[in-house]
Amino acid sequence: MAAIFQGVGAAAPLSSSPSNSFDSNKSVFSPRRSFSVSKRVSFAVVRSDGKVNLNPKGRRDQRLIPNAVATNAGSAAASKQGHELLLFEALQEGLEEEMERDPRVCVMGEDVGHYGGSYKVTKGLAKRFGDLRVLDTPIAENSFTGMGIGAAMTGLRPVIEGMNMGFLLLAFNQISNNCGMLHYTSGGQFTIPVVVRGPGGVGRQLGAEHSQRLESYFQSIPGIQMVACSTPYNAKGLMKAAIRSENPVILFEHVLLYNLKERIPDEDYICNLEEAEMVRPGEHVTILTYSRMRYHVMQAAKTLVNKGYDPEVIDIRSLKPFDLYTIGNSVKKTHRVLIVEECMRTGGIGASLTAAITENFNDYLDAPIMCLSSQDVPTPYAGTLEEVTVVQPAQIVTAVEQLCQ
Amino acid sequence: MATAFSAAKFSTQPFHLNPTSTTSHDSPLVFANPTSQFLGSTRKLHLTSSSKFNLTRRSGTVVAVSDVVKQKKSKSAPTLLITKEEGLELYEDMILGRAFEDMCAQMYYRGKMFGFVHLYNGQEAVSTGFIKLLKQQDSVVSTYRDHVHALSKGVPARAVMSELFGKTTGCCRGQGGSMHMFSREHNVLGGFAFIGEGIPVATGAAFTSKYKREVLKEADCDHVTLAFFGDGTCNNGQFFECLNMAALWKLPIVFVVENNLWAIGMSHLRATSDPQIYKKGPAFGMPGIHVDGMDVLKVREVAKEAIGRARRGEGPTLVECETYRFRGHSLADPDELRDPAEKAHYAARDPITALKKYLIENSLASEAELKAIDKKIDEVVEDAVEFADESPVPARSQLLENVFADPKGFGIGPDGRYRCEDPKFTEGTAHV
Numbered sequence: 001m002a003a004i005f006q007g008v009g010a011a012a013p014l015s016s017s018p019s020n021s022f023d024s025n026k027s028v029f030s031p032r033r034s035f036s037v038s039k040r041v042s043f044a045v046v047r048s049d050g051k052v053n054l055n056p057k058g059r060r061d062q063r064l065i066p067n068a069v070a071t072n073a074g075s076a077a078a079s080k081q082g083h084e085l086l087l088f089e090a091l092q093e094g095l096e097e098e099m100e101r102d103p104r105v106c107v108m109g110e111d112v113g114h115y116g117g118s119y120k121v122t123k124g125l126a127k128r129f130g131d132l133r134v135l136d137t138p139i140a141e142n143s144f145t146g147m148g149i150g151a152a153m154t155g156l157r158p159v160i161e162g163m164n165m166g167f168l169l170l171a172f173n174q175i176s177n178n179c180g181m182l183h184y185t186s187g188g189q190f191t192i193p194v195v196v197r198g199p200g201g202v203g204r205q206l207g208a209e210h211s212q213r214l215e216s217y218f219q220s221i222p223g224i225q226m227v228a229c230s231t232p233y234n235a236k237g238l239m240k241a242a243i244r245s246e247n248p249v250i251l252f253e254h255v256l257l258y259n260l261k262e263r264i265p266d267e268d269y270i271c272n273l274e275e276a277e278m279v280r281p282g283e284h285v286t287i288l289t290y291s292r293m294r295y296h297v298m299q300a301a302k303t304l305v306n307k308g309y310d311p312e313v314i315d316i317r318s319l320k321p322f323d324l325y326t327i328g329n330s331v332k333k334t335h336r337v338l339i340v341e342e343c344m345r346t347g348g349i350g351a352s353l354t355a356a357i358t359e360n361f362n363d364y365l366d367a368p369i370m371c372l373s374s375q376d377v378p379t380p381y382a383g384t385l386e387e388v389t390v391v392q393p394a395q396i397v398t399a400v401e402q403l404c405q
Numbered sequence: 406m407a408t409a410f411s412a413a414k415f416s417t418q419p420f421h422l423n424p425t426s427t428t429s430h431d432s433p434l435v436f437a438n439p440t441s442q443f444l445g446s447t448r449k450l451h452l453t454s455s456s457k458f459n460l461t462r463r464s465g466t467v468v469a470v471s472d473v474v475k476q477k478k479s480k481s482a483p484t485l486l487i488t489k490e491e492g493l494e495l496y497e498d499m500i501l502g503r504a505f506e507d508m509c510a511q512m513y514y515r516g517k518m519f520g521f522v523h524l525y526n527g528q529e530a531v532s533t534g535f536i537k538l539l540k541q542q543d544s545v546v547s548t549y550r551d552h553v554h555a556l557s558k559g560v561p562a563r564a565v566m567s568e569l570f571g572k573t574t575g576c577c578r579g580q581g582g583s584m585h586m587f588s589r590e591h592n593v594l595g596g597f598a599f600i601g602e603g604i605p606v607a608t609g610a611a612f613t614s615k616y617k618r619e620v621l622k623e624a625d626c627d628h629v630t631l632a633f634f635g636d637g638t639c640n641n642g643q644f645f646e647c648l649n650m651a652a653l654w655k656l657p658i659v660f661v662v663e664n665n666l667w668a669i670g671m672s673h674l675r676a677t678s679d680p681q682i683y684k685k686g687p688a689f690g691m692p693g694i695h696v697d698g699m700d701v702l703k704v705r706e707v708a709k710e711a712i713g714r715a716r717r718g719e720g721p722t723l724v725e726c727e728t729y730r731f732r733g734h735s736l737a738d739p740d741e742l743r744d745p746a747e748k749a750h751y752a753a754r755d756p757i758t759a760l761k762k763y764l765i766e767n768s769l770a771s772e773a774e775l776k777a778i779d780k781k782i783d784e785v786v787e788d789a790v791e792f793a794d795e796s797p798v799p800a801r802s803q804l805l806e807n808v809f810a811d812p813k814g815f816g817i818g819p820d821g822r823y824r825c826e827d828p829k830f831t832e833g834t835a836h837v
Contacts (some may be wrong), residue, residue, distance in 0.1 A: 103621055132620055138653070143605040143646035150609020153594055154544065156616060177602060186587035186595070187578035188807035225814045246810035274816045274823070321816025321824075328819040360819050 082265045088258040090232035091121045094239035095159065097268070099129055102157065105243055108135040108148055109161030109198075118163050119199055119258050145171035145196070149178045153190040157243060165200030165252065166212040179248045180223035195242040197251035201292055201342055202379050202390050204256065211379035211386075213343035215252055219320050219352060226319040227273055228252040228291040232262040234317060237271025245273060252319070254292045276323035282312035285400055286330040288353060289340040290316045293391060297340050300396035309400060319349050327353075328361055335366040336403050340391055345373040370399050486702050489769045495701055496764065496775060498537060499529040499757050500782045502553035505562060506732075508786045509552065509569060513736045517794075518569045521598075522583045525553040527699075527731035530756035531663050532557045534704025535631055538712055544592040544630040546607035549584035550663075550730075551596045554633055559591040566789040572796035579799045580807065600634065601641035604660070607632035608647045611658035611721075618718075629715040630658045637668030639682045645689075648723065652690040655720035659711045660686075662725040663698065669734040670742045686723030698726030699754040702763065729754075802832050 085093070099105045107122055113136035116123035126134040137144040141162065148158040162168040168175065179192055202211040215226055225247050229235035235253070242249035271277075279294065280301060289297045294315050301311050312330050316322060331337055337357060339350040350371040357369055372391045380386055487495065506524040513522055525532065528550075536545060536557035547554040555565055560576055568575025569583055577587050577596075585596035594610055597603040610630040617626040638644055639662060651658050662682050666673045674680050686693025692714075696707045704726060711722040729751035733740030764770040809815065812825035824830055 106616065106620075130620065132616060138646070138649055140642075140646035140650065143608070143643050143650065146602065146605020146643065147609040147612055147647075147650065150546075150594065150606035150611075151613045151616070152609070153606065154610045154613040156613050173599065173602060174605065177597075177599060178606060182587075182595070183810050184807045185577060185581040185585040186589075186807075187576065187580050188810075189577070189587050189589040190594070191810040193810070223808050223814075225809075245814075247814045274813060318816065321814065323817050324819045325817045325821040 082263045084261060084263045085232060086258065087229075087232045087235050087253075087260045087262075088119055088121050090236040090262075090264060091229075091239050091253070092123060092125070094236035095122065095243070096125060096128075098240055098243040099125065099133065102243075104155060105157045105159065106133045106135065106151075107159045107161065108137050108144055110137055110139055110163045110167075112136060112161050117161065119253075119255070121253075121258075122161070141167050141170040142172075142174055146174040146178060148194050148196075149174060149182070149192055152192045152194045152248075153182065157193045157195075159195045159197060159243060162196065162198030164210050164212075164255075165198045165214050166209055168196065168198060168214060169212070169217070171196075172217070175218065175224070175250075176221045180221040184223060191246050192248045193243075193246050194248045195239075195245075195251055196248070197239075197242075197253060199253045199255040199258070201252075201254040201256065202374070202386065205381055205383055205386055206255070206379075207381050208378035213348075213374070215319050216343045216348040218250055219349065224248045224250055224320070225273055226250045226252065227317055228254075228319055230254070230257060230291050230294045230315055230317070232260055233264050234271050234277060234315075236264060237269055238273065238317070240268075241270040241273045244270065249273065252291060256292055257295075271317070274318050274321060274323060276326040277315040277317050278326065279313040279315050280311065282310040282334070284310045284334060284404055285312065285336040285338055286327070286334045287311050287313045287338045287340060287396070287400070288316050288327060289313065290319060290349070291342060293340045293342050296391060296393050297396055300393035300400070303393065303397050304400055307397075307401075309404060311400060316353070322353060322356055324356065324360055327357065331357060331361045332364045335364055337365065337369045338396070338399055338403055339369065339371040339373075340396055341371070341373050342390055343373060344376050345371075346376050348373050367403055370403055372396065372399055485767055485769070486706065487769070492760070492764050492769045493774070493778065495533050495537060495705070496757075496760055496770070497778050497782065498533040498557055499701065499760065500779055501556055501562065501785065502529040502532060503757060504779075504782050504786045505552060505556060505565070505789070508566075508790060510732070510736060512566075512569070512790065518571070518583070520582060521549065521735050521737065522569070523550040523735045524732045525550055525730070527751065527755070528663055528665060528728045529553060530701035530704050530760075531633070531661065531698045531726045531728055534698075534701045535633075535659070535661060535708040535712075538705065538708050539629065539631070542592060542628050544594050544607070544610045544628065545633070546594045546603040546610065546630065547586070547596060547633045548600055548603060548635065548638070549596075549598050550635075551584065551586045551593075551633075555586040555588060555591075555593050555596075558588070558593050560586065560588045560593060562785050562789040563792040564588075566786075566793040567796050570793040570796070571798065572793055573799040573803065574792070574796040578803065578807070580803075594630075600638040601643035604632050604634060604638070604643050604647045607658060608651055608656060611651065611656035611715075612654070614657050615654065627716045627718075628657065629712050630656075631661055631712075632658060633661045633663060635668060636662065636664040636666060636673040636682065637671065637676065638662075639664075639685070640677055645685075648685070648689040648691065648721070651721040655718065657715035657718065658721045659708075659715055660721060660723045662723070663728055664725055665728050665730045667730070667734070667743065669738065672742075681725075683723060683725040691721045691723055693723045693725070695725045695727065698728030699751065699756050699759065701756050701760050731755075805830060 107125065111118055112122040113126035113131055113134045122134055145160055148160040151158050175196065179194060182190055182192055200213055218226060227238050227242065227249060229238045229251065238251060242251050287297050297313055301313060304311050312334055314326060314330055339353055341348060341350045343349055350373050354369045354371055372395060375389045377389050379389055502525060506526050509522060509524060512518055532553045536554065545554055545558050552565055556562060564576040565586060568577055568579060568581060568586065571579045573579050577585060581587060581596060584598045587593055587595050594606055595603055607630045614626055614628040617623045648660065664673065664682060668676065683693035683695040694707055697703050707724055711724055714720065714722055731752060761775060765772065813823050815824040818824045818827065
């Protein structure tokens with residue numbers, strides 16, 4: 001398994017060559033590189049429960065910007081300085097800070113220690129914290145996930161890494177039965193403050209088994225929370241919040257997003273696990289998305305703005321539970337919803353979200369909810385086919401045009 | 406007491422039965438340089454293969470404890486294995502286990518408890534033999550046959566019975582049931598319905614113990630974890646994966662196999678290529694011990710060694726206890742497949758009868774004292790039933806209470822407030 005990760009281009013962990021940092025001048029949409037990212041300002045208000053409150057005015061602060069893509073180099077941070085880093089480094093920073101802060105936080109997974117993690121998220125941590133705190137496990141997902149759960153029950157706070165999210169299918173027994181349920185079946189006696197994380201999603205021709213999206217499989221498990229990060233800012237924030245949370249949290253990262261560059265604040269901050277992120281306010285249509293599809297949506301948004309539409313883009317971030325407040329407010333404003341996701345059509349996050357919105361906000365909708373998901377197809381190896389299985393910006397543009405007729 | 410599982414030790418033990426018996430063990434595993442770094446295996450293993458054993462385990466040549474006791478008396482060293490106090494403690498614990506399980510059967514047929522209830526009759530020696538050697542901070546992990554493990558560890562009979570009745574005063578507030586006995590106070594980490602599921606959890610608890618000692622620098626942390634599971638589980642991947650990890654990192658855990666020969670209706674011999682489970686320990690680098698699980702004193706001797714090893718940081722042990730369940734797999738099991746002759750054979754080796762005989766013959770206790778204990782336990786169990794009967798059933802408001810440790814996990818509702826703040830939520834009538 002390890003051999004595969006050596007060759008993956010976009011996921012090559014240490015190459016921080018300028019071509020990998022996506023800023024507004026260099027975003028290119030091409031058939032081969034099927035995603036592109038532009039720097040944008042995110043308006044997320046970090047609900048940090050008494051920690052750094054970046055928005056003194058209240059929970060929601062929305063500034064309207066005429067462009068789809070902001071050219072402002074600042075991020076959501078209040079401080080102008082901050083430091084620039086890549087997404088995987090942001091995850092590492094979050095993890096390291098939490099490990100410093102609480103000696104009970106430990107990491108376990110395959111190749112997290114000496115190898116530094118297959119995507120270098122845990123690089124340097126074993127040297128710093130030792131082999132027991134950053135534990136290289138044998139290849140036994142079900143058992144080491146269970147071990148993490150047992151450790152959590154007895155006082156530690158493990159971060160369990162699946163080398164690729166897909167491998168966590170082998171740990172489904174432990175995640176479903178123990179991680180999600182033990183707090184309940186023990187009558188509240190034992191807490192399971194674990195974080196289960198790993199890269200998933202469709203990469204660059206990684207083949208069907210390494211391109212899985214497990215959010216749809218895990219979403220029914222009662223007792224867990226699921227979050228998906230998409231920018232270095234929210235990656236670090238969500239990692240820290242997940243580690244501090246008493247609930248078991250599954251943090252979904254994406255293989256192709258690890259090399260995104262952004263400037264993040266120097267000070268300590270967390271992102272609220274239950275809140276969605278307003279990426280771009282708008283008036284005509286609400287586009288709900290998460291993880292990598294956020295970038296496809298923003299790419300489509302550029303085109304849409306040029307065509308005269310004003311989409312509101314929300315990165316839902318919290319896949320379970322949904323932030324129905326942010327979503328609801330948006331629906332009440334625009335009356336049209338488009339969901340763009342990377343997981344499969346059948347039984348995916350989009351399906352659940354459609355149901356939730358219909359149940360709660362049916363009266364506010366002027367048109368049926370449209371949901372763009374990946375095809376119900378095992379991800380093919382061939383690049384041309386792989387491209388077609390996931391949602392592309394052109395499809396998003398067409399969908400919005402259809403929705404807004 | 407001897408400090409190593411050595412062939413020499415066993416052969417002078419009066420418990421070494423006739424050579425064709427299956428009270429077998431592996432000869433010493435020599436760990437050269439027990440290394441202080443937990444990574445890497447620089448140890449050398451000397452294993453002499455114990456290939457003399459016939460594979461048809463149940464050849465009927467096992468000697469009953471009473472014969473052994475006679476043997477023992479005729480040897481020159483008349484040292485008793487237990488004091489009077491210990492003997493009475495063991496007796497009381499086994500009687501509690503037996504009486505409680507019998508009462509469970511009664512209550513089940515009277516419609517007081519439902520679902521799958523798995524009783525432990527006949528296996529009491531294993532639970533008592535091991536768990537009575539533990540401290541409060543040591544952990545126990547079990548399977549669905551967990552009532553007696555919880556009782557031995559110290560969970561009050563009232564709490565267990567209430568849990569079985571599904572009442573809110575149960576150890577898990579009625580939310581777990583027969584197969585999910587948990588107790589934070591007594592460090593009972595469950596209670597798992599799927600077999601093998603608890604073994605990684607036990608491995609994790611042992612990992613915490615090691616972590617506390619080595620990372621958090623709590624130098625005196627020597628908490629041991631016991632994982633109990635059956636013969637059927639020993640064919641499951643989680644068993645092998647955890648044997649590997651526990652031996653690799655020298656975790657303070659003892660894997661206790663309660664081999665009662667049957668996994669519901671599947672005979673162990675029909676399911677396992679090599680039915681001698683204890684042999685699988687050395688394959689992973691830990692001692693594999695086989696012990697007569699119908700004799701609480703033998704189990705206790707082996708347990709002392711195994712737990713001692715774990716406490717000293719020498720790593721895990723695999724102990725296979727040959728035992729038998731007198732009842733069916735669960736109260737719903739008609740138990741038609743097992744040979745009545747086999748059942749009779751093991752009924753004659755009832756661990757409680759054996760211990761009673763031992764205590765009386767060695768003048769450790771009188772009939773009257775034992776009868777008094779019987780009566781006392783009867784009262785405890787009666788009281789537990791009464792308590793459970795009178796306890797309230799969980800109110801609807803309890804439904805959503807323990808789903809999340811932090812109820813913010815239910816998310817933000819359409820009105821902008823966290824769902825857990827909604828009053829309907831605490832009434833249990835809110836929709837999530």
